[in-house]
Every structure is written in C-alpha cells, then in structure tokens.
Amino acid sequence: MTTxxxxxxxxxxxxxxxxTEEYYFSTKLREIARLRGQGKDILNLGIGxxxxxxxxEVLRALTRSAERxxxxxxQPYTGRPELRRAFAGWYDRYFGVSLDPEQELLPLMGSKEGIMHVSMAFINPGDEVLVPDPGYPTYRSATELAGGTVRSYSLNEASGWLPDLNRLESEGLDRVKIMWVNYPHMPTGAMATPDFFRELVQFARRNRILLVNDNPYAFILTDTVQSLLSVPGAREVALELSSLSKAQNMAxxxxxxxxxxxxxxxTVLRFKSNMDSGMFLPVQEAAVVALGLGDEWYRQLNAVYRSRREVAFRIMDQLGCTYSREQVGLFVWARCPPDTDGYGICDRALYDKDVFLTPGGIFGGAGKPYVRISLCSTEEQLQEALYRLGAGAQEQQKSRSL
Amino acid sequence: MTTxxxxxxxxxxxxxxxxTEEYYFSTKLREIARLRGQGKDILNLGIGxxxxxxxxEVLRALTRSAERxxxxxxQPYTGRPELRRAFAGWYDRYFGVSLDPEQELLPLMGSKEGIMHVSMAFINPGDEVLVPDPGYPTYRSATELAGGTVRSYSLNEASGWLPDLNRLESEGLDRVKIMWVNYPHMPTGAMATPDFFRELVQFARRNRILLVNDNPYAFILTDTVQSLLSVPGAREVALELSSLSKAQNMAxxxxxxxxxxxxxxxTVLRFKSNMDSGMFLPVQEAAVVALGLGDEWYRQLNAVYRSRREVAFRIMDQLGCTYSREQVGLFVWARCPPDTDGYGICDRALYDKDVFLTPGGIFGGAGKPYVRISLCSTEEQLQEALYRLGAGAQEQQKSRSL
Known part of the structure; x- marks a missing residue:
C-alpha cells in the first residue's frame, strides 16, 4: 500500500x-519517456x-577487474595512482602538458561533478562568476547553488564565439572569482585560438580570476587538441576538467x-572527500586502458562523426537554418530562420514529427535563435529524422498551397 | 617537466x-600508504x-550488461525504473515498508553523497542540524558545507546510545531543521528500540524537524531489520538512506x-540533477540482482562476521577495553581502560605494532574514551592483529618487570 x-x-x-530548476534534460527525458509510453517513436537527437x-579492451579491463x-x-578519494598516471600520460601525449600525477590530477566521477566541487570550494555568497552565454547550463546552476552571483558573458557568431575580454575588464571585475570557459565550446562548436588562450591567461592574472576550462570535447571532429594548461603561466590561474564521456564513449x-x-x-579535495568516495575500481582500471588508446581510436571515431555530421547539416538545411562547416565537437549548431527560434523549431519537431532537438535557448539568452543537433545517433536515425522533418515541411508546403 | x-x-x-578538514580517512589512508611505502606491513582494521x-550473480550481471x-x-537522473522497483521490493520484503518506486525512491551513488544532497537541499545558513555524538563525521561536515550550524546531541552507553528527546526539547528546537539519526548506530553498534522510533517520529512532528535515518548497517549481525519509515506517521517527517556498501559487499x-x-x-533531485548524472547502467543492473538476494546470502555473511567478531572481542580484551556483546553492525566498539583513550591506544597500535584501529574521538567528543575495530578483515588478519598487540603487551610487561 502506497501512502x-x-x-x-x-x-x-x-x-x-x-x-534552480531541475536540470533541463532531467525533466525533458521524463517527457520523452512519457511520450514513448504513449506509443510515440521519439527520435532523440538531443543529448550528447x-x-x-x-x-x-576497455570492457575486458572492466570485467577482468570485477572478477577479482x-x-x-x-577506493582512495584521489583515485588509484595508476589512473592518475594514465591521465598524466594522456595529457603529455595529446596536449603536450606535463602534470605531476601525484599532485596535479584529481580523478572525478565525471567532469559534471567537478563543476559543483570547484564552485563549492571557492565561491562565497556574493562572489561573481563569469559564465558563457550560450553555455553549458551547469556552470550557472552550480554557481547559484554555491551562493554565487552569475555574471553572463555573451558570445556571438561574429567574434567566433570568443568573449570580449576588454569589454569585461571595462565593466569591472572586482567581485569576480571564477571564469568558466569551455573550448572547444558547447553548444557552438567554436575552437579557441592560441592567441585567445594566451590573452585569457594574462586577463586572469591581471584580474585575479581563477579560470576553469571545461574540456570534454577536445578530440571530437578536430585535429587540434588543445589544453588551456599548455599556455605559459596558466598553471597559476587555471584548472581544466577532462572527461572520458565523449571521446572514449564512456558517458x-x-x-x-x-x-x-x-x-x-x-582545496577541491577538501569538499569532494566529504561528499563522496573514490570510483569503482573496475571502472578506474578500464579508464586506464581507455586513456591509453592510440590515434587510430580517435581517427575511427571521428570518421563516424564526420559522416553523421553531413546528415545533420542536411537536417539544418531542411529546417532552413544556417551554420558554420568549421564547427567541431559532438553537435551541429545552427541559426534558425528569422521567423522562429530554437524553441519554436524544437516544439514543432517534437510534437509534430517525434524528433527531439535541443533549443539553443536552454544554453542562455544568446542561444535563443539557435538549435542544436547531437551527433550521437546513427546515420540511419539521422536520415530518418531528415525524412520526418522533410515530410513535415512538404505537408506544410502542401497545406500552404491549398 | 613538472612545475x-x-x-x-x-x-x-x-x-x-x-x-572542514579533508575527511579523516582520506588523510589517514595516505599516511598508511606512506608507512607501507617505507616497507611497513600495516594491518588495516580501520575502515568498514x-x-x-x-x-x-551480481558480478555476472555487471559483465553481461557491460558487454551490450x-x-x-x-542514465536517467532518477535511476533506471528496474532499480527503483528492486529497491521497493527489497524494502517491502525485508523492512515491511511499501514505497512507490516511481516517486518514493531515489537511487544514489552511495548513501554518503545523499547526506550532502539532503543538506544542500534543505539547510540555509543559520539553520541548526542535530547530529549524533558519537556519529559518522559526514553529518557534521555536510551540515557545515551547507552553511548550517551543527548541534551535537550526546549519546552514552547508559541510555543505550539513544538520544534524550525530552532534554533536547527542553533546550529549544526552533532553529532546528534536520535531525540525523543512524540506527543501527555507527560506531557504537546500538539498535533503536521500536518505542524509541515511535517517540522520535512524534518528536519530529511536534517540533517540525525532518528526520533522516542513515541505515547502511541494517542487515549486519542482527536478525531484526528495521526501517524508520515503518513507523506510523513517519512518511511525513522522515527520510531514510540505504546502501549496498555493507550487506551486499559493494562499498x-x-x-x-x-x-x-x-x-x-x-527537492533533493533538484540539487542532485545539477551536480551529477545517473549511475553506470551495468552497476545499476548488478544492483538489481544484489537487492534480490535471499535470506541465505545474509545468513552466510553474518556467519563470517560472527566468527570475526569473536576475535575482535579478544583483541579488545587484550587491549583492556570493555564492550557490549549485544552490539550489531560491522564494527566492535569498546571503552578504553581509564589510563588512556582511543587516540592513545590507536597511536600505539599503529606506530608500535603496525595495526591501524580507529580512535573513537573522530566520531565526536563523546567517542573519545572508545576505540573501534572493523570486522572487514579476515579472521587470520584479526588473529595476526591479536598476536601483534599481545606480543606488545608482553614486551611491555617484561620491560616493566626489568
């Protein structure tokens, strides 16, 4: 009996x-589950x-370890030494950054929790935090949950989705403690230029701001693998979050x-160790293997995403959206036609065509005219979405011409 | 090159x-690693x-799932429906409590993170939180990290390690929001009486306090499996944390x-969904199997712990400590002889005998005269600890008699 x-x-x-609302995708996934429960075959092109x-070999490492x-x-709060060493080796090999595995790497249960840990470790009520708009919504919610004040910095297509540091400086930064950056940038797929990263580090030093670069998309559809920590002087003012979710298929x-x-x-460990424990050892041992994967792994992965992206571009064409073919990362980001915005397009796609896309507006006001497609569906599913959305457009044209 | x-x-x-200090065991485990690095063969009788x-069959479920x-x-922020149903079935079968798997169960990455989630979801700076002394240190640190004020409630042997609710009421409870309870109680191994649980629920209703019973030790060395949620009226004022760490060997x-x-x-989900993601699916599917284990599993497990406990009792005898043979849970808790306290005994054990025990004082001031031994070592290791500590005592007697 349930009360x-x-x-x-x-x-x-x-x-x-x-x-703070429940995380957008948390509620949206429930809605998709509900629609599916009603017999709708929803194509989810939303989440990355x-x-x-x-x-x-990653799976074999998990199984082998679990059987012991x-x-x-x-497990230790700082992760197993072999996992920290594997992260250090990976940073050295791919990013050209040398890190002390004993001191300069803290394994996390995903980089998302790291956003909260960093916020709780450094933010007091009243402190300001620079957060990209558009940007990953968790920077904002973690800041608010830590009692900080979000100060959005607007990004736009014209400036390559890079912030205007001079303008930020002219507006005064006395109360700013942390600046979240995220290059390759989600949702826009923009890369940072080396010049920008160097200026950013100087900006942080001048204004006594801790930079945190959230870097889960480093390997996806780009050959230029970048770490903010590779910039001279960055170590004093910057942290970086990495993740095996995307490029190792381990979300x-x-x-x-x-x-x-x-x-x-x-400092972060002082918060984290009071909140959780180390990761499941078999997961750590599998992660060590994943971090040791060679170039061929990333090449194969990107070949798949490249084909998918072509279909996603055609979906965007179908929707009348415009986009840059230079974008990187796990998504295609495009500007909606002038008569609508991301919410309009996504609602029609979901309720009329059973296709879930992500409205750019959930990433901030500057994202409102945009829509995002995830490349985490098969080419066939993307083709099916193209067909459904196209069929819709044809019907609409038909009904307009009636 | 490392900077x-x-x-x-x-x-x-x-x-x-x-x-907030780094969690005690986080630092202590580093020290043990350091001592082991020096070639010392430390016997760790500390952590549960x-x-x-x-x-x-739990391991097979993990492997089978990981291979798909x-x-x-x-994964969904609320866990897979089958995991929530498995928790509901387990609550029904063992605790006699009916819960709606869709609404009244929220899977967590361990119950430790739940302590922080609950604190962050309900505590404002200045709110008071009742925390047991002695008790699990995380109640205190989570309260402080959420900005709350810890109000310790003292437990003692004479009252069966149950709080004096009348006294708490007489001291005024206007600013108290949450009361942490933990029965079976760690570190003392005390059980709640059914009468006490009923009084506790009335107390919470009268004083508008949210009770949270942390219940990871429910099955260990006891035949009476208790849930605070089984008390009439508890649903309105009480939450309960469960864990597969102890009784399912899945720490x-x-x-x-x-x-x-x-x-x-x-409310808790609003915090949690902004901080992390759902658990690894293979772990969830394995947990479903673990929650379906029958009585025989718990019987076998407790037979092992019963034998180990006898050796732990003898270690306590050897140390001159006194204890209750009625205690339950994963530890043996004992009062040190009057000339020393838990810190004294533990330092001598670690530095002179290479045996790590836990000083009762880390669980609060009321725990200072006590020492705790974990039953998570083999009988042989416990025998070895008995031998080492005994050898010490004999040498000490010898040196005294010289």
Missing part, C-alpha cells in the same frame, strides 16, 4: 534551490550521449578529472 | 570550507570496507538510495 503525499513538507527547501560502445575478489571495497561510466596546480586541487 | 606549486592561489578558498566480494553496446550512455560500487515522500525526494 500518497498529501501533506506539506515539514520544512521548506533551502534558499539556494530557489532559482555517445551511442557507440567503448573500445573492446579484492576489487569491491572503497555513463562517470569518469573525468580535474587538472591543475596542487594548491587548487587540495 | 612546482610555488605561487599563492589566485583566489582564496570559500568560507564554507573554513572548518567489506573485504568479501559481492555474490557471483547500448549500456554506456548517460566500492557506489550504490545507495534515498527513500521517503515524493515531495522531499523531488
């Missing part, structure tokens, strides 16, 4: 939750959750890392 | 971290991390759940 909730909660929610499996009787206990596994100077990482 | 950290961090740590593996190509993406896997009324769980 229905017919009572008022005995205590109110905390103020920090005041403006790779559909391809990890490398077979001593793999099931609590569900929850493995990431925070890289940077020991002084910062020790 | 040493020779600079001051560009921004200070947040005030919330002010009083089960050394036995999960059931073989569609097991690697992000490293990070699987737990928060149970209670939908209104509370939705």
């Amino acid at each position: 229905p909730t017919t009572f008022a909660p005995i205590i109110p929610v905390s103020d920090r939750l005041g403006d 959750s790779p559909d391809l499996p990890p490398a077979p 009787p001593d793999s099931h206990g609590y 569900g596994w929850r493995v990431g890392a925070l890289a940077g100077a020991a002084a910062y990482l020790q | 040493p950290t020779t600079f001051a961090p560009i921004i200070p740590v947040s005030d919330r971290l002010g009083d 991390s089960p050394d036995l593996p999960p059931a073989p 190509p569609d097991s690697h993406g992000y 490293g896997w990070r699987v737990g759940a928060l149970a209670g009324a939908a209104a509370y769980l939705q």
Whole structure:
C-alpha cells in the first residue's frame, strides 16, 4: 500500500534551490519517456550521449577487474595512482602538458561533478562568476547553488564565439572569482585560438580570476587538441576538467578529472572527500586502458562523426537554418530562420514529427535563435529524422498551397 | 617537466570550507600508504570496507550488461525504473515498508553523497542540524558545507546510545531543521528500540524537524531489520538512506538510495540533477540482482562476521577495553581502560605494532574514551592483529618487570 503525499513538507527547501530548476534534460527525458509510453517513436537527437560502445579492451579491463575478489571495497578519494598516471600520460601525449600525477590530477566521477566541487570550494555568497552565454547550463546552476552571483558573458557568431575580454575588464571585475570557459565550446562548436588562450591567461592574472576550462570535447571532429594548461603561466590561474564521456564513449561510466596546480586541487579535495568516495575500481582500471588508446581510436571515431555530421547539416538545411562547416565537437549548431527560434523549431519537431532537438535557448539568452543537433545517433536515425522533418515541411508546403 | 606549486592561489578558498578538514580517512589512508611505502606491513582494521566480494550473480550481471553496446550512455537522473522497483521490493520484503518506486525512491551513488544532497537541499545558513555524538563525521561536515550550524546531541552507553528527546526539547528546537539519526548506530553498534522510533517520529512532528535515518548497517549481525519509515506517521517527517556498501559487499560500487515522500525526494533531485548524472547502467543492473538476494546470502555473511567478531572481542580484551556483546553492525566498539583513550591506544597500535584501529574521538567528543575495530578483515588478519598487540603487551610487561 502506497501512502500518497498529501501533506506539506515539514520544512521548506533551502534558499539556494530557489532559482534552480531541475536540470533541463532531467525533466525533458521524463517527457520523452512519457511520450514513448504513449506509443510515440521519439527520435532523440538531443543529448550528447555517445551511442557507440567503448573500445573492446576497455570492457575486458572492466570485467577482468570485477572478477577479482579484492576489487569491491572503497577506493582512495584521489583515485588509484595508476589512473592518475594514465591521465598524466594522456595529457603529455595529446596536449603536450606535463602534470605531476601525484599532485596535479584529481580523478572525478565525471567532469559534471567537478563543476559543483570547484564552485563549492571557492565561491562565497556574493562572489561573481563569469559564465558563457550560450553555455553549458551547469556552470550557472552550480554557481547559484554555491551562493554565487552569475555574471553572463555573451558570445556571438561574429567574434567566433570568443568573449570580449576588454569589454569585461571595462565593466569591472572586482567581485569576480571564477571564469568558466569551455573550448572547444558547447553548444557552438567554436575552437579557441592560441592567441585567445594566451590573452585569457594574462586577463586572469591581471584580474585575479581563477579560470576553469571545461574540456570534454577536445578530440571530437578536430585535429587540434588543445589544453588551456599548455599556455605559459596558466598553471597559476587555471584548472581544466577532462572527461572520458565523449571521446572514449564512456558517458555513463562517470569518469573525468580535474587538472591543475596542487594548491587548487587540495582545496577541491577538501569538499569532494566529504561528499563522496573514490570510483569503482573496475571502472578506474578500464579508464586506464581507455586513456591509453592510440590515434587510430580517435581517427575511427571521428570518421563516424564526420559522416553523421553531413546528415545533420542536411537536417539544418531542411529546417532552413544556417551554420558554420568549421564547427567541431559532438553537435551541429545552427541559426534558425528569422521567423522562429530554437524553441519554436524544437516544439514543432517534437510534437509534430517525434524528433527531439535541443533549443539553443536552454544554453542562455544568446542561444535563443539557435538549435542544436547531437551527433550521437546513427546515420540511419539521422536520415530518418531528415525524412520526418522533410515530410513535415512538404505537408506544410502542401497545406500552404491549398 | 613538472612545475612546482610555488605561487599563492589566485583566489582564496570559500568560507564554507573554513572548518572542514579533508575527511579523516582520506588523510589517514595516505599516511598508511606512506608507512607501507617505507616497507611497513600495516594491518588495516580501520575502515568498514567489506573485504568479501559481492555474490557471483551480481558480478555476472555487471559483465553481461557491460558487454551490450547500448549500456554506456548517460542514465536517467532518477535511476533506471528496474532499480527503483528492486529497491521497493527489497524494502517491502525485508523492512515491511511499501514505497512507490516511481516517486518514493531515489537511487544514489552511495548513501554518503545523499547526506550532502539532503543538506544542500534543505539547510540555509543559520539553520541548526542535530547530529549524533558519537556519529559518522559526514553529518557534521555536510551540515557545515551547507552553511548550517551543527548541534551535537550526546549519546552514552547508559541510555543505550539513544538520544534524550525530552532534554533536547527542553533546550529549544526552533532553529532546528534536520535531525540525523543512524540506527543501527555507527560506531557504537546500538539498535533503536521500536518505542524509541515511535517517540522520535512524534518528536519530529511536534517540533517540525525532518528526520533522516542513515541505515547502511541494517542487515549486519542482527536478525531484526528495521526501517524508520515503518513507523506510523513517519512518511511525513522522515527520510531514510540505504546502501549496498555493507550487506551486499559493494562499498566500492557506489550504490545507495534515498527513500521517503515524493515531495522531499523531488527537492533533493533538484540539487542532485545539477551536480551529477545517473549511475553506470551495468552497476545499476548488478544492483538489481544484489537487492534480490535471499535470506541465505545474509545468513552466510553474518556467519563470517560472527566468527570475526569473536576475535575482535579478544583483541579488545587484550587491549583492556570493555564492550557490549549485544552490539550489531560491522564494527566492535569498546571503552578504553581509564589510563588512556582511543587516540592513545590507536597511536600505539599503529606506530608500535603496525595495526591501524580507529580512535573513537573522530566520531565526536563523546567517542573519545572508545576505540573501534572493523570486522572487514579476515579472521587470520584479526588473529595476526591479536598476536601483534599481545606480543606488545608482553614486551611491555617484561620491560616493566626489568
């Protein structure tokens, strides 16, 4: 017998939750589940959750480790030494950045939790945090949950989706503690230029701001693998989040890392170690194998995404959207035709065509005229979406011509 | 080339971290690693991390799931429906509590993270939180990190380690929002009486306090499996945390759940969904199997712990400590002889005998005269600890008699 909730909660929610909604995709996935429950065959082109499996040797490492009787206990809060070494080796090989695996790498249960840990470790109520608009919504919510004040910095197509640092400086930065950057940038697919990264580090030093570059898209559809930590002088003012979610097809596994100077990482660990425990050892041992994958892995992966992206571009053409063919990362980002915006296009796609796309507006006001397609569906599914959306357009044309 | 950290961090740590130390075991495990690095063979009788593996069918479920190509993406923030149903079935079967799997169960990456989620969801700066002394240190640190004020409630042997609710009421409870309880109680091994649980629920209703019972030790060395949610009226004022860490030997896997009324769980989800993602699907599918284990699993497990406990009792005898033979859970808790305390005994054990025990003082001031031994070592290891500590005592007696 289930007791229905017919009572008022005995205590109110905390103020920090005041403006924080449940994460957009958390509610949206429930809605998709509901529509599917009604028999609708929804094509989900929304979330950047790779559909391809990890490398077979990664799975073998998981299984081999899980079968050992001593793999099931609590793990160190700082991760296993071999995992920290694997992250250091990967940083050295691909990013040209040398990190001390004992001091300068903190494995995480995914980089998303790192955003909250960093915010809780450094932000006091009233502190300002620079957050990109458009940008990943978690920078904003983590800032608010830590009691900080979000200061959006607007990005636009004309300036290559790079912030105007001079303008930020002219507006005064005295109360700013942290600046979130995310290059390759989600949702726009923009890359940082080396010049911009150098200016950014100087900007942070001048204004005493901690930079955090969220870097999960480093390898996707780009040959230029970049780390903010490779910039001279960055170590003093910058941290970087990495993730195995995207380029290693391990989104569900929850493995990431925070890289940077020991002084910062020790502070973050003070929060994190009071909140969770180390990751499941078999997952860590599998992650070590994933971090050791060679160039061929990334080449194959990008070949798949390149073909998919062509179909996604055609979907955008079909929708009348415009976009840059230079964009990188796991999504295609495009500007809607002038008579609508991302919400309009996405609602029609979902409710009329059973295709879930992401409205650019969930990434901030500057994203409103845009729409995003994830490349984490098969080419066939993307073709099916193209067909459905095209069929719609034809019907619409027909009904208009009637 | 590694850049040493020779600079001051560009921004200070947040005030919330002010009083929060790195979690005790996080630092202590590093020290043990250091001692082992020096060639010392440290016997760790400290942490309650089960050394036995999960059931073989649990491991098979993990492997089977991991081999499917569609097991690697992000998972729902509320966990898979089958995992919520498995938790509901387990609550029904063992605790006699009916919960709606859609609304009243929220799977967690271990119950430890639930302590932080609940604190962040309901505590404002200045709110008071009742925390047991002695008790699990995370209740205190999560309260502080959420900006709350810890109000310790003292437990003692004479009252069966149950709080004096009348006394708390007489001291005024206007600013109290949450009361953490934890029965079976860690570190003392005390059980709640059914009368106490009933009084506790009335107390919470009268004083508008949200109770949270942290219940990871429900099955260990007890035949009376208790849930606070089974008390009439509890649903309106109480939540409960469960864990697969202890009784399913899955500490490293990070699987737990928060149970209670939908209104509370939705609030917690607003925090949690902005902080992390759903658990790795193979871990969830394995957890479903673990929750379906029958009585025989718990019987076998407790037979092992019962034998180990006898040796732990003898270690306590050897140390001159006194204890209750009625205690339950994964530890043996004992009072030190009057000439020393837990810190004294533990330092001598670690530095002179290479045996790591836990000083009761890390669980609060009321725990200072006590020492704790974990049952998560083999009988042989416990025998070895008994031998080492005994050999010490004999040498000491010898040197005294010289």
